[in-house]
Amino acid sequence: MRPHIAVIDDDEKITALLRRSLAFEGYEVTTAADGAEGLRLLGQKQADLVILDVMMPKMDGWEVCRRLREAGIVSPILLLTAKDEVSDRVRGLDLGADDYLVKPFALEELMARVRALLRRRPDRAEDGGQFRYEDLIMDVDGREIMRGDRRIELTAKEFDLLHLFMQNPKRVLSRDLIMERIWGYDYSGESNVLEVYVAMLRQKLEENGEKRLIQTVRGAGYVLKGDS
Numbered sequence: 492m493r494p495h496i497a498v499i500d501d502d503e504k505i506t507a508l509l510r511r512s513l514a515f516e517g518y519e520v521t522t523a524a525d526g527a528e529g530l531r532l533l534g535q536k537q538a539d540l541v542i543l544d545v546m547m548p549k550m551d552g553w554e555v556c557r558r559l560r561e562a563g564i565v566s567p568i569l570l571l572t573a574k575d576e577v578s579d580r581v582r583g584l585d586l587g588a589d590d591y592l593v594k595p596f597a598l599e600e601l602m603a604r605v606r607a608l609l610r611r612r613p614d615r616a617e618d619g620g621q622f623r624y625e626d627l628i629m630d631v632d633g634r635e636i637m638r639g640d641r642r643i644e645l646t647a648k649e650f651d652l653l654h655l656f657m658q659n660p661k662r663v664l665s666r667d668l669i670m671e672r673i674w675g676y677d678y679s680g681e682s683n684v685l686e687v688y689v690a691m692l693r694q695k696l697e698e699n700g701e702k703r704l705i706q707t708v709r710g711a712g713y714v715l716k717g718d719s
Contacts, residue, residue, distance in 0.1 A: 499529035526550030
């Protein structure tokens with residue numbers, strides 16, 4: 492069965508380009524010209540991936556993303572944005588988007604991100620259970636994070652990233668390894684999506700002034716450990 496990709500963008504040229512290109516690669520493609528129409532489309536037929544423009548009439552991409560996640564729809568969301576501001580990218584990722592791409596973009600890069608987001612991972616049922624590092628506790632089966640007596644809400648990608656760190660405490664994880672494990676493609680050095688997610692994780696884990704657990708190792712990557 493062909494993967495179904497929903498493209499929601501008010502730019503007719505981009506929509507036509509993506510429809511042709513994705514169909515040529517063997518995907519089933521449906522399109523919508525605004526956020527409200529996109530929600531109706533996704534309510535009628537579930538998508539395996541949503542490519543979502545941010546700036547649209549009637550309902551912008553932020554609101555569409557928020558409503559999809561609130562409705563329990565877990566399909567990967569790739570945001571397209573004309574703004575290269577960190578605050579905009581953080582907002583989208585925090586609302587539940589899985590990746591973002593700044594316009595204008597190279598079609599080859601978009602296709603690579605589509606393949607990465609659709610790539611099926613091996614069964615990870617054996618990774619269930621509970622992880623603990625200092626005062627941080629992760630219940631994988633219950634999808635819950637506790638730091639001391641405080642419960643921390645994470646997006647799906649934030650949870651996956653923290654899970655990787657909790658599985659490898661005190662081990663330095665390279666950017667290449669993290670990008671391959673969490674996003675499914677090699678870190679090119681051109682995207683700062685990893686840095687954005689690490690910053691969001693730190694903010695949530697340290698919200699009440701707790702000490703930093705995710706450390707940066709310059710030139711090497713990141714590591715889960717307490718301050719030296």
